[in-house]
Every structure is written in structure tokens, then in C-alpha cells.
Amino acid sequence: MSIKSKTCFGRNGALTQYDNKYDAQEGAKYANEKHGRNLIPYECQKCKFWHLSPKERQTPSEHCEFCDKALYPSEEDAKNRAAIIYKEQGKRLTTYECPHQDGWHLTSKSR
Numbered sequence: 420m421s422i423k424s425k426t427c428f429g430r431n432g433a434l435t436q437y438d439n440k441y442d443a444q445e446g447a448k449y450a451n452e453k454h455g456r457n458l459i460p461y462e463c464q465k466c467k468f469w470h471l472s473p474k475e476r477q478t479p480s481e482h483c484e485f486c487d488k489a490l491y492p493s494e495e496d497a498k499n500r501a502a503i504i505y506k507e508q509g510k511r512l513t514t515y516e517c518p519h520q521d522g523w524h525l526t527s528k529s530r
Contacts (some may be wrong), residue, residue, distance in 0.1 A: 426466045430507075436468040443469035450511055462497055464489065485519035497523035 425437040437443035443460030448454050450471065458471040463480050469522040478500040481492035491497035494514050501512040504525075 423469070424466060424468070425435055427463055427468075427470060434470045436470060437468065437470065440461060443471060447471050478503070481522075483517060483520055483522065483524065486517060488524045490517055490520060490522040490524065491524055494523050497525055501525055 420442060421435050421437050423433040425433070427434045427436065437446055437448065437460070439452055440460060440462070446460045447460050450458050454529070457474045459474045459477055460469050461472055461477055462468075463470050464480070465529040478491065478496050480491045480500070482488075489500070491500060491514075494516075497514040501514065504510050504512055510527065512527055513529065514523050515526055516522075
């Protein structure tokens with residue numbers, strides 16, 4: 420089942436929210452076939468539901484309990500997310516290694 424999210428928004432308004440991975444996969448399959456898109460499902464760290472994203476925008480991450488930030492598994496993944504944010508928002512971010520876990524964070528502070 421899908422509904423419009425009350426908490427998560429994209430450039431075109433509220434994101435579609437799916438209850439589980441299977442429903443999100445079916446939603447992506449439908450959108451990709453009907454509209455020629457390349458969407459993939461992802462579990463949202465903010466609302467814990469599933470949304471769809473263009474594959475080229477998706478960067479794997481999890482929530483770092485210590486730093487309360489997104490934790491990227493590699494510096495390359497963090498740099499890819501920083502490049503997407505710069506392209507879409509004009510905000511420059513740099514990467515740094517998490518002092519508590521194996522992974523990388525983004526920051527707007529110069530290091």
C-alpha cells in the first residue's frame with residue numbers, strides 16, 4: 420500500500436510512502452515500466468518507511484547512533500552524496516572518518 424508521506428518531501432512535494440520493501444519494489448517496477456524511470460526503493464532513516472529514488476541519487480548509509488548523522492560505508496559513498504547535495508542545493512560538504520564507528524560522515528565545517 421502507498422500513501423503520500425506527511426514527513427518526507429522531495430522537489431515535487433510529498434514523497435510516496437510504502438509500508439514495506441515488497442510494496443516499494445512493486446511501486447518501482449510499475450513506475451519504471453510505465454514511465455521509463457530507473458527508480459529503486461530505499462528505507463528512509465527519517466520515517467522508517469520506504470520511498471523510491473532515482474538509482475543515480477541513491478547512496479548507501481545508515482544512522483550513526485554516536486554522532487546522530489548519516490554514516491556512509493566508504494569515503495567514496497560520502498563524497499558521492501556530497502556531490503549530489505552540491506548539485507541540487509549548492510551546499511559544499513566535506514567528508515571525515517567517524518571517530519566511533521567504521522564509516523564516513525559529511526560536514527559543512529572546514530577540516
